[in-house]
Every structure is written in structure tokens, then in C-alpha cells.
Amino acid sequence: MLPGSSVTQATSADLAEPIVNLQGMGFAWPNAVRDTLQIESLTIASGERIFLQGASGSGKTTLLSLLGGVLVPQRGTISILGQDISQLKSSKRDSFRADHIGFVFQMFNLLPYLSLLDNVTLPCRFSRKRHQKATQQVTLDGEATRLLEQLQLDPKQFKNRPVTDLSVGQQQRVAVARALIGQPELIIADEPTSALDADARFAFLDLLFKEVEESRATLIFVSHDPSLRTHFHRTVKLADINKAESRGSAV
Amino acid sequence: MSIYMLTLRSLANRKTTVLLTVIAIAISVMLFLGVETLRREAKASFANTVSGTDLIVGARSGSVQLLLYSVFRIGNATNNISWESYEKVSKHRQVAWTIPFSLGDSHRGYRVLGTNLDYFTHFRYGNKRNLEFAEGNAFDGVYEAVLGAEVAKKLGYQLGQSIILSHGTGKVSFSDHSDKPFVVSGILKSTGTPVDRTVHVSLEGIEAIHIGWETGGPTGKLVTAEEALAMDLQPEVITAFLVGLKSKMATFQLQRAINNYRGEPLLAILPGVALQELWGLLAVAENALLTISGFVVVTGLIGMLTVIWSGLNERRREMAILRSVGARPRHIFYLLMLESTLLAAAGVLFGVALLYLGLAVAQPILEQQVGIFIQIRLLSSTDLYLLAAVLLGGCLVGALPAYRAYRLSLADGMTIRI
Ligand SMILES: Nc1ncnc2c1ncn2[C@@H]1O[C@H](COP(=O)(O)OP(=O)(O)OP(=O)(O)O)[C@@H](O)[C@H]1O
Ligand SMILES: [Mg+2]
Numbered sequence: 004m005l006p007g008s009s010v011t012q013a014t015s016a017d018l019a020e021p022i023v024n025l026q027g028m029g030f031a032w033p034n035a036v037r038d039t040l041q042i043e044s045l046t047i048a049s050g051e052r053i054f055l056q057g058a059s060g061s062g063k064t065t066l067l068s069l070l071g072g073v074l075v076p077q078r079g080t081i082s083i084l085g086q087d088i089s090q091l092k093s094s095k096r097d098s099f100r101a102d103h104i105g106f107v108f109q110m111f112n113l114l115p116y117l118s119l120l121d122n123v124t125l126p127c128r129f130s131r132k133r134h135q136k137a138t139q140q141v142t143l144d145g146e147a148t149r150l151l152e153q154l155q156l157d158p159k160q161f162k163n164r165p166v167t168d169l170s171v172g173q174q175q176r177v178a179v180a181r182a183l184i185g186q187p188e189l190i191i192a193d194e195p196t197s198a199l200d201a202d203a204r205f206a207f208l209d210l211l212f213k214e215v216e217e218s219r220a221t222l223i224f225v226s227h228d229p230s231l232r233t234h235f236h237r238t239v240k241l242a243d244i245n246k247a248e249s250r251g252s253a254v
Numbered sequence: 255m256s257i258y259m260l261t262l263r264s265l266a267n268r269k270t271t272v273l274l275t276v277i278a279i280a281i282s283v284m285l286f287l288g289v290e291t292l293r294r295e296a297k298a299s300f301a302n303t304v305s306g307t308d309l310i311v312g313a314r315s316g317s318v319q320l321l322l323y324s325v326f327r328i329g330n331a332t333n334n335i336s337w338e339s340y341e342k343v344s345k346h347r348q349v350a351w352t353i354p355f356s357l358g359d360s361h362r363g364y365r366v367l368g369t370n371l372d373y374f375t376h377f378r379y380g381n382k383r384n385l386e387f388a389e390g391n392a393f394d395g396v397y398e399a400v401l402g403a404e405v406a407k408k409l410g411y412q413l414g415q416s417i418i419l420s421h422g423t424g425k426v427s428f429s430d431h432s433d434k435p436f437v438v439s440g441i442l443k444s445t446g447t448p449v450d451r452t453v454h455v456s457l458e459g460i461e462a463i464h465i466g467w468e469t470g471g472p473t474g475k476l477v478t479a480e481e482a483l484a485m486d487l488q489p490e491v492i493t494a495f496l497v498g499l500k501s502k503m504a505t506f507q508l509q510r511a512i513n514n515y516r517g518e519p520l521l522a523i524l525p526g527v528a529l530q531e532l533w534g535l536l537a538v539a540e541n542a543l544l545t546i547s548g549f550v551v552v553t554g555l556i557g558m559l560t561v562i563w564s565g566l567n568e569r570r571r572e573m574a575i576l577r578s579v580g581a582r583p584r585h586i587f588y589l590l591m592l593e594s595t596l597l598a599a600a601g602v603l604f605g606v607a608l609l610y611l612g613l614a615v616a617q618p619i620l621e622q623q624v625g626i627f628i629q630i631r632l633l634s635s636t637d638l639y640l641l642a643a644v645l646l647g648g649c650l651v652g653a654l655p656a657y658r659a660y661r662l663s664l665a666d667g668m669t670i671r672i
Contacts, residue, residue: 033665064669071578073577093582093583094582094584097580100580101580106578106668111571114575115267116266121263128260129580130580
């Protein structure tokens with residue numbers, strides 16, 4: 004292993020089985036002159052809560068797309084749960100993502116034409132595995148309701164209203180419920196709090212952590228706001244691990 | 255299937271645009287099918303009007319014109335022909351029967367046909383069918399009339415009803431033959447041809463009401479109905495006549511003989527040939543209409559393309575969300591394909607419904623104003639092909655935005671663009 008990858012070594016993570024393991028990974032957007040990302044090594048252990056920090060345009064979202072298998076690196080391997088997803092056929096990658104990863108975006112997470120519950124259960128339409136896990140004890144809607152209630156949302160209250168009526172913070176909590184349903188192993192959140200004010204931000208983080216812990220998922224949380232980092236097990240600065248010449252300004 | 259459900263929900267969420275798009279396609283489909291139906295039905299209606307007649311003879315003019323005014327009661331004759339010529343032809347050894355027509359009067363918008371009893375025995379329509387009486391009999395006296403089915407139905411006439419004929423064929427006539435009323439002696443069964451819209455009287459009846467009207471109005475020496483009966487009611491002129499031959503072989507020979515007749519300028523036509531000529535005349539208009547309505551359909555589909563395409567950008571977010579929960583780029587493609595296919599299908603269905611509604615409304619109007627009887631039938635195989643073509647067009651049109659969304663969703667990764 005190259006010395007530059009030592010950033011990921013100094014935690015308790017090496018004891019547990021790594022859920023994410025990137026080796027010698029390089030990615031360039033089509034038509035781009037240079038690589039956006041060059042990461043020699045990044046390992047994340049199961050159950051970790053990672054704070055991925057980086058300046059705007061530094062490639063955070065790109066990295067998450069690679070982890071989710073929406074993008075494929077030109078070089079190197081990306082292993083999730085021991086499976087090298089860059090070697091998978093694209094359809095297999097898509098179902099792998101559906102089965103094992105839950106996403107929360109910055110904002111506008113919901114499909115405006117689906118009801119609250121249908122938005123939450125959406126991943127179960129694409130993943131039989133998550134559908135099965137979610138319906139082990141209750142109906143699918145029952146599980147969605149349970150998750151929403153734990154996130155302090157009352158689905159009955161929004162039953163006949165479009166999801167676009169929800170406040171931004173409420174929408175983000177629905178997105179968390181959607182990411183969590185069917186207990187995917189990895190939760191990836193791309194600046195989910197940037198549209199929230201400070202109070203709502205911490206309240207949201209508390210709920211998110213509680214739920215992630217409960218479902219024993221691993222969390223990768225992206226933000227450029229360093230004030231949040233103390234809440235996480237570990238901070239990964241993209242500028243430190245990315246050897247590509249970054250056009251974004253380092254934080 | 256989940257994609258199907260998502261598409262439906264997504265469409266339901268955009269009700270207004272979707273509805274407008276569907277309406278645009280539906281109207282274009284209705285127009286397209288409507289033109290096609292009118293074309294077909296008009297032809298069928300014309301072709302059904304006369305059958306078993308070998309020649310139609312009238313004053314020399316265009317053959318289409320003769321065909322139109324003699325059997326379709328459309329337009330008017332420019333000239334009459336003499337009774338003498340008629341007698342000559344009907345006595346020809348090859349001629350099996352003739353039916354004289356004397357036109358020019360009307361009753362409340364319906365044309366009056368002066369003829370003789372041969373009409374009821376020899377006139378054929380459709381698939382060589384004879385005329386049949388629903389009630390009563392053929393006219394016997396001078397002042398008796400036989401009504402076509404529609405005349406009786408629309409005007410609510412029964413046997414024994416007294417009616418007054420008007421001079422000329424306009425809808426509103428100011429010169430009535432009110433001094434010589436006619437009595438309904440019979441009502442014909444419906445035929446689906448102009449016969450239904452005709453009032454039939456004897457040639458003598460026509461003659462009787464025109465005594466003193468030689469100049470076109472009641473200016474001569476007028477007589478009462480009874481006085482007229484005592485007079486010589488043998489007509490001197492008629493408008494046209496139909497000829498049935500003993501052998502079809504003689505058709506062309508007799509036609510030539512009539513066309514070369516020295517006594518007066520006559521024209522003999524074969525109904526089938528004249529119909530073909532009529533179609534030839536109409537083909538240009540027909541094709542123009544069909545082409546235009548075809549383009550209207552294309553416009554409708556382009557409208558749909560515009561709507562879907564312009565919605566794509568704001569739906570990139572939706573695509574990214576779907577991708578994040580495991581949708582494949584293929585799913586995104588299907589989603590949009592399905593959307594346009596559903597829109598086109600809804601447009602087609604709605605269009606067919608509009609077509610039937612339109613036909614139901616247009617049927618009586620066309621029948622009365624133009625004299626073309628439109629039968630409302632199930633969709634023909636041609637119609638179904640046309641509809642399939644519209645659907646296919648919808649799919650093809652949908653493939654464009656679907657492909658673009660597919661490309662975008664591959665290119666965007668997890669980036670949510672707003
Ligand atoms: N779909 C794309 N096609 C081409 N280039 C892209 C695409 N998305 C991002 N990039 C480029 O890749 C680089 C990294 O972008 P990325 O969105 O990953 O940054 P980020 O760290 O998430 O920034 P932010 O904090 O603003 O979200 C940028 O230079 C950007 O221009
Ligand atoms: Mg980003």
C-alpha cells in the first residue's frame with residue numbers, strides 16, 4: 004500500500020470488515036481534461052459515521068456517485084460490502100445500489116407526484132431484498148409509517164396533501180426514511196442539511212444518527228460545513244485523499 | 255409493474271398539460287378519421303344510389319352533372335329533352351325498360367320527382383334491390399304522391415295527407431302550386447339513398463300543376479284542378495330518363511346512337527363510368543383533405559413532443575432520484591416512452607369517441623344539406639391501420655425525449671440539477 008493512503012488507517016475501523024474499500028481509483032468526467040478524482044486508498048468500516056469534507060466543486064458528489072455505482076471509475080477498484088462494483092454489469096450495479104445503499108440529497112428529495120408513503124417506499128419497488136426486509140414484521144406502508152413517526156413526522160397529517168406542501172426540513176426527514184427503509188447497509192447523504200437553519204440542522208442530525216444506529220448502517224455524510232464534524236466518528240478531507248489536481252479550493 | 259404506476263402518477267400530477275395534449279391529439283385523430291370516413295361513406299352512398307341501370311339519358315351537358323341531378327338530386331338540369339326523343343329510345347329493340355324523370359319542383363325542401371309506374375317496378379338501388387312500400391300504394395290518380403321514407407318521417411306525414419308542391423327547388427319557395435294539392439297514396443321503405451328524400455308524383459301531375467306556368471310563373475291561363483284533369487296531360491318535355499337494356503352487350507352501341515341523335519343534343523352515360531369520373535374529379539380534393547388531416551395528426555404529435563421535451567429539464571431531478579433508488583437508465587427510457595405512448599393511446603381513444611360523436615351530429619345534417627347518407631359503422635381495417643400508425647408515431651416521437659433523458663441520467667450521475 005502506498006504511504007499516501009495512511010489517512011484512513013488510524014481508526015478502530017481496521018478491526019471490522021470494511022464496507023467501502025477504494026484502491027487506486029481514478030475518475031475523469033467525459034470530455035474533462037484532467038481527472039476529477041485520484042484516490043489511492045479509502046476504507047470505511049462497517050458501522051462508521053464518516054464526515055466527508057471538501058470545498059465546492061472538489062468532487063464530493065462525484066465520489067458519492069462512484070460509491071453508488073452510478074458512475075464507473077476509469078482505473079482502480081471500488082468494493083462495497085466486499086463486492087467490486089466497478090466490475091459489475093451496469094444492470095447489476097443498479098440493483099446492487101437499490102439493495103444496499105440509501106441516498107439523501109441536498110434538497111428536493113421527493114417525487115412530487117407520489118404520496119408521502121409512496122415516496123418512502125420507493126426503493127422497495129426496485130429492490131426485492133429491501134422490500135422483504137421492510138415487510139418482515141409489518142406491511143410496507145406500516146414500516147414507512149413507523150420510520151416517519153420515529154423521524155417525528157405524522158403521516159396521517161399529510162395523507163391527502165402533496166409532499167411539496169412539506170417544509171424543507173420535513174422533506175429531508177422523509178428522504179431519510181426513504182434511505183433507511185429495508186435497512187440498506189450504507190447510507191449516503193449529500194449535504195442534506197445545507198438548506199436547513201442551524202437549529203433544524205442539529206435536530207436533523209440527531210434523528211439521522213439515531214436511526215442509522217438503530218438499523219446498524221454505515222453513514223457517509225458530505226458537507227462543506229466543518230462545524231458538523233464533531234458529531235462524527237471520523238472526518239475524511241477530500242483534499243487530503245484526492246491526488247488529482249483540484250480546481251476547488253481546499254478547506 | 256412499478257414503472258407503469260410511476261408513469262400514471264406522474265401524468266396524473268400534470269393533469270392540465272396532459273389533458274390539453276390528449277385533446278390536441280384526439281381532435282387531430284378525429285379529423286383524420288372523419289375525412290377518411292366521409293370519403294368512404296360518400297362513395298358507398300353514391301355507388302348504392304343506382305344499380306341495374308345501364309344508361310342515363312339527359313340533355314347534353316357534362317356526364318357528371320347529368321349523373322348528379324338525375325339520380326342524386328344535386329344541382330339542376332340546364333335543359334330538358336323532348337318526349338319524342340324519349341319515346342324513340344324507349345321503343346328501341348334493345349331497350350327492356352325506361353323510367354322518365356321530370357324534376358324541378360319541391361316540397362318543403364324535398365325534391366319532387368315526376369315519373370311513371372315503371373319507376374316502382376324497374377328502379378333498383380344498392381345490391382339490385384327493388385323499391386318497397388312501407389304503407390299504401392303507388393300513385394294512381396293525377397293528384398297522388400308517394401313519399402320517400404325520410405320525407406314522411408321528418409314531416410310526420412301519413413297516408414291521405416294533403417300536400418302542396420312548390421315551384422323550383424329552393425328551400426323557401428314563394429310560388430306554391432297551392433291550387434292543386436296532392437294526396438299521399440303511399441310511403442316507401444327506407445333505402446338509404448336520395449329516394450328517401452324524394453316526393454314522387456306522376457308525370458301527369460307535374461303537367462297539371464304547370465298549366466299556365468309556361469313562363470316559369472303563374473302568368474298564363476290558369477285552370478282549376480278539376481279542369482286540368484279534363485285536359486291533355488301528356489308531357490312534352492322531361493328532364494332525363496333511365497334505360498335498362500335486354501343485353502349489356504348493346505350498351506355502347508346504344509350509347510353511341512343516342513349521343514349521335516340528330517333530333518336534339520342528347521347525352522347518354524353509363525352510371526359506373528360517370529361515377530368513376532366523379533371520383534376522379536373529387537380525388538384531388540379528397541387527397542388534399544387527407545394530406546392536410548394527416549399533417550394535423552403530425553402537428554398533434556409534435557405538440558406532445560414539445561410538452562414532454564420542455565418538461566425534461568425540470569424532471570432531471572426526478573430522474574436522479576429514481577436512479578438513486580436503483581432505477582436503471584433503461585427504466586428512465588421506458589418511463590418516458592410509456593408516457594408518450596399512453597398520451598397517444600388516450601388521444602386515439604378519445605379521438606375515436608369524438609369521431610362517433612361528430613358523425614352522429616353530422617349524419618342528419620349531411621343527409622339533408624348535401625344528400626349524402628353516412629352510415630355509422632364500426633372502424634374499418636383501414637381505420638385501424640391509421641390508428642395504429644398514429645400510435646406508432648406517438649411511440650417514435652416519445653423515443654426522442656426518452657433517449658435524451660436516458661443520456662442525461664447517464665451523464666448526470668448523482669448530481670441533482672435544478
Ligand atoms: N455531470 C457532470 N459532467 C461533467 N462534469 C461534472 C459533472 N458533475 C460534476 N462535474 C465536475 O466535476 C467536478 C466536481 O463536481 P462535484 O459536483 O462532484 O463537486 P462537489 O464537491 O459535490 O461540489 P458541491 O459542494 O458544490 O456540491 C466539478 O469540477 C464539476 O464541474
Ligand atoms: Mg455536490
